[in-house]
Amino acid sequence: MEISTPAYPPTNRTQVRRLPKRGVYDKAQVHAILDEGFICHVGFVVDGQPYVIPTAYARSGEQIYIHGSSASRMLRAGAQEIDLCLTVTLVDGLVLARSAFHTSINYRSVVVLGKARLVTDAGEKWEALRSFTNHVIDGRWEQAKQPNDQELKATSVLSLPLDEVSAKIRTGPPIDDEEDYALPIWAGVVPVVQKLGEPLPDGRVLEGIVPPRLAR
Numbered sequence: 001m002e003i004s005t006p007a008y009p010p011t012n013r014t015q016v017r018r019l020p021k022r023g024v025y026d027k028a029q030v031h032a033i034l035d036e037g038f039i040c041h042v043g044f045v046v047d048g049q050p051y052v053i054p055t056a057y058a059r060s061g062e063q064i065y066i067h068g069s070s071a072s073r074m075l076r077a078g079a080q081e082i083d084l085c086l087t088v089t090l091v092d093g094l095v096l097a098r099s100a101f102h103t104s105i106n107y108r109s110v111v112v113l114g115k116a117r118l119v120t121d122a123g124e125k126w127e128a129l130r131s132f133t134n135h136v137i138d139g140r141w142e143q144a145k146q147p148n149d150q151e152l153k154a155t156s157v158l159s160l161p162l163d164e165v166s167a168k169i170r171t172g173p174p175i176d177d178e179e180d181y182a183l184p185i186w187a188g189v190v191p192v193v194q195k196l197g198e199p200l201p202d203g204r205v206l207e208g209i210v211p212p213r214l215a216r
Contacts, residue, residue, distance in 0.1 A: 008163075008166065011164050013164055014166040019168075022168045022170055023168055024167035024169055025165070029167055034057075034059045034064065034088055035059060036090055037088040038058075038135055039055070039056065039088075040066070040087060041054050042054075042084055042086050051074075058128070058132045058134075062163075063160060064086065064112065066116065066157065067132050075118060080118050081116065081117050081118070082115070083114075084113070085111065085112070086112040086160060087109065087111050087112075089107055089108070091106070091107050092108065092192060093106035093191045094189065094190040094192060095173070096186070096187055096188060096190065099180050102174055102177070105170070106170050107169070108167065109169075110166070111165070111167075112160060112164065113164040113165075114160050115160075116159060117158065119156075137212055140212060172189075173187070173189055199214070
């Protein structure tokens with residue numbers, strides 16, 4: 001029986017070298033960051049041309065599913081796998097130091113490196129699409145009309161394993177040079193909060209239909 005380890009082992013590609021004390025490899029913290037975000041940026045190379053594109057994603061266990069037409073654009077014609085770098089960043093606060101040099105941002109980020117594969121199994125693709133939908137709004141897959149065969153064929157999904165992974169986190173107040181603490185300049189952290197607003201109907205909602213429950 002395979003025993004799950006609590007951390008991702010650092011590799012030459014994922015070892016955090018600049019400010020290594022901010023590096024995090026703990027699986028629980030990595031999963032928490034991935035589960036809170038819902039837009040990732042994916043870097044890949046096609047015919048020598050590098051690209052970075054934003055796209056939706058969802059985590060399922062130790063893999064990330066990448067959604068939709070973006071996935072098909074990453075693959076050459078007929079290819080089943082592609083090397084990717086996927087990043088997710090959450091901004092928690094603006095760190096205003098007394099000096100411009102030490103002004104910073106509190107953030108949580110994850111970098112995943114690996115070879116993504118095209119999901120061809122119909123059952124796995126169905127579960128991936130369910131994960132995408134419920135990752136954005138919990139329970140939305142069960143509320144919404146689910147995809148038909150034509151829509152499933154038109155949608156590509158990539159699966160990226162969580163093998164080479166690292167996180168980097170900054171928290172806390174600014175750290176100024178000692179002599180700068182005597183300057184008459186405000187310093188501290190301005191929190192950055194992302195929240196859901198009140199749902200706005202599209203004008204064609206049937207009478208008596210209530211908005212979805214807002215939970216992520």
